[in-house]
Amino acid sequence: MQAIIFDMDGLMIDSERVTFECYQEVMKTMGLTMDRDFYVTLLGHTADIAKKQFEKVYGKNFPYEDALKKTHTLMARRFINEGVPLKPGLLELLQYLKKHHYKTIVATSSTRKRVDSILNLAHLTSYFDDSICGDEVTNSKPDPEIFIKACRKLHVSKNHALVLEDSEAGIQAAYNGQIKVICIPDMKQPEEQYVKMTEQVLPSLNDVTPLLKKHRLKRL
Numbered sequence: 001m002q003a004i005i006f007d008m009d010g011l012m013i014d015s016e017r018v019t020f021e022c023y024q025e026v027m028k029t030m031g032l033t034m035d036r037d038f039y040v041t042l043l044g045h046t047a048d049i050a051k052k053q054f055e056k057v058y059g060k061n062f063p064y065e066d067a068l069k070k071t072h073t074l075m076a077r078r079f080i081n082e083g084v085p086l087k088p089g090l091l092e093l094l095q096y097l098k099k100h101h102y103k104t105i106v107a108t109s110s111t112r113k114r115v116d117s118i119l120n121l122a123h124l125t126s127y128f129d130d131s132i133c134g135d136e137v138t139n140s141k142p143d144p145e146i147f148i149k150a151c152r153k154l155h156v157s158k159n160h161a162l163v164l165e166d167s168e169a170g171i172q173a174a175y176n177g178q179i180k181v182i183c184i185p186d187m188k189q190p191e192e193q194y195v196k197m198t199e200q201v202l203p204s205l206n207d208v209t210p211l212l213k214k215h216r217l218k219r220l
Contacts, residue, residue, distance in 0.1 A: 008108035010186035014085035044167030046140035084122035089205030109134035144177025
């Protein structure tokens with residue numbers, strides 16, 4: 001095992017909760033509401049797919065781009081004022097991977113501009129060899145394109161890579177690309193059909209480092 005591929009939102013940073021809260025604020029100004037059940041249908045997908053979800057629920061005339069822009073503005077303000085909320089165990093895992101010379105890459109549906117901003121704010125850039133973003137692929141998760149390209153960027157075989165994901169779309173993308181995947185759920189526990197696609201489902205990133213230490217991933 002040579003490389004670890006990280007999703008970002010909901011996996012590395014506790015951004016899904018913040019995104020949901022910011023969406024709720026924006027929707028309130030529009031006289032609308034958003035519930036958790038709807039929000040989790042957006043997880044792991046690009047803006048194009050999210051837009052279709054909004055139009056399905058709120059109508060074809062819903063101003064998605066404007067709502068998204070306002071939501072991201074609120075999020076950015078919170079991250080600047082309060083700091084980027086990292087998931088428990090992330091720094092310890094990244095330090096372990098760096099010490100033991102694993103290759104690392106972020107593979108996320110978020111845009112390049114947003115990813116670079118968040119990684120810089122969180123002081124995480126130095127832990128990663130590279131990154132690939134949603135606006136740099138043609139097909140979004142659950143298509144495996146982003147993970148296959150991540151392996152190519154790192155010059156590793158997909159048989160020597162492991163994906164860490166929180167969303168069902170991400171799990172399926174890794175599975176479709178025949179890349180091993182471990183799920184660390186965030187706002188939604190994966191349905192059984194997705195659990196079967198994973199190597200394991202772990203409670204938090206705190207559980208990944210001991211797993212690597214114990215098995216060196218040879219038995220996964």
